Amino acid sequence: MAKRGELKPMDAWEHTIRSNAVAYNVVMFQPGKSSRMYQSFDNLEMAVAYSKITLQEPNRIRSAMIYAIDKDDHHALVGTMGRHDLQFKEVEAQTW
Numbered sequence: 001m002a003k004r005g006e007l008k009p010m011d012a013w014e015h016t017i018r019s020n021a022v023a024y025n026v027v028m029f030q031p032g033k034s035s036r037m038y039q040s041f042d043n044l045e046m047a048v049a050y051s052k053i054t055l056q057e058p059n060r061i062r063s064a065m066i067y068a069i070d071k072d073d074h075h076a077l078v079g080t081m082g083r084h085d086l087q088f089k090e091v092e093a094q095t096w
Contacts, residue, residue, distance in 0.1 A: 003096065004095075004096055005095055005096065006095060006096055007093050007094070007095055008093075008094045008095065008096060011093040011094050011095075012093075013076075014076035014077075014091075014093075015076075015093060016070075017068055017069075017070045017074050017075065017076035018068045018076050018078055020070045020071070021044075021068035021069060021070060021078075022042075022069060022070060022071050023040050023041065023042060023068075023069040024040065024041045024042075024043065024044050024046075024047040024066055024067065024068055024069065024078065025037050025039075025040050025047075025066070025067045025069055025075070026038050026039045026040070026041070026047050026050055026051055026054075026064055026065075026066055027064070027065045027066075027067060028054065028061045028063070028064050028065075029061065029062050029063045029064075029065065030059075030060050030061050030062060031060065031062055032060075035065070038050075038054065040069075044066070044068075044078065047066045048066065048079075048081070048088050051064035051066065051081045051088075052081065052086050052088075055081060055082075055083045055086060056086070061083065062082070062083055063080055063081065063082045063083060064080065064081045065077060065079075065080050066078045066079055066080070066081075066088075076091075077091050078090065078091060079091055
């Protein structure tokens with residue numbers, strides 16, 4: 001039985017992926033098209049910087065999602081960035 005304050009099972013599993021990440025994929029969302037991976041980076045800071053630069057360019061991309069990838073190719077969302085404010089918002093893990 002889970003105790004109060006512990007991470008929920010899915011969030012705990014995703015936390016292990018984020019903490020053991022070997023790459024970070026940047027996925028962009030454009031209305032009317034499917035979301036697509038644009039670039040892959042070795043560290044999170046470069047992925048965030050690339051997202052910010054791409055969202056500032058004249059294009060129809062609305063938001064960027066950054067996913068952590070572990071050695072077994074499992075992925076977990078690290079955070080998102082919207083075109084309107086260009087602020088990186090990290091995922092907040094849920095607890096019981």
